[in-house]
Amino acid sequence: MGQEIERKFLLQSEDWRGEIKRSQAIAQGYLNEDPARTVRARIKGDAAFITIKGKNEGITRAEFEYAIPVEDARALLKLCPNVLDKTRHEVHRDGFIWEIDEFHGDNAGLIVAEIELPAVDTSFAKPDWLGEEVSGDPRYYNSALSTLPFSRWSRS
Template identity: 75%
Template sequence: MATEIERKFLLASDDWRSLAHKATRIAQGYLNTDPARTVRVRIKGSQGFLTIKGKNEGIARAEFEYEVPLADAEAMLALCPNVLDKTRHLVEFGGFLWEIDEFHGDNAGLIVAEIELPAVDTTFAKPEWLGNEVSGDARYYNSALSNHPYTQWS
């Protein structure tokens, strides 16, 4: 079983932009948003993916991701009630790869940085552009943002 160990942060500044070396547009939707098991469809560039994630146990959870034909991903994405639109920027810092998601559409204005770790207790250097941690805040889960977009928060 694959395990995802991930921490998520807001950004304190735009200083990360000068360090970003790749940007990819992503469309993703959810066939199931039950917190115990989410099923995500994603088109990343010209590739399609189907991902099943288990319930969060702190910052870890089971994750299974499979590449699927682009046409299949497009058809499955059409079944999703709300599709997220974001650009993923990659930044290397302190020996880790940071994925910075800049959301568009109904989630415009939200930018989050994520780091995947090899173990729950892994320490890492925090860049100056990193803001508050929101790893345990369910509002920032992509599955939650698909149902309750950032622009609708009060």
């Protein structure tokens, strides 16, 4: 079974931009709204994927991802009520890849850094540009951002 172990952080500075190794445009949409599982279609650069993720258990969840034809992904995205638009930047540090998602559209202004870990208890150095950890906050799940975008959050 595939498994994703991921921690997610907000950013407190723009210093990470000088460390970008690669950037790619991503369009992704969710084909269901069941909290027990998500089914996502994604176009990332010139590749496409369908992904099924289980419910989060802490920072761990089941994940199954399969490559599909880009035309199939485009057709699936048309079935999604909302499609997220973001740029994913990669920053390589200390043997890890930080994926920094810079959101556009209704989620503009939100930038989140994620790190995938081989085990729940894996330690890693936190770059100075990291801010608050939001791993357990469901508002920051991409599936949640597709239904309640950052621009509609209450700022009180």
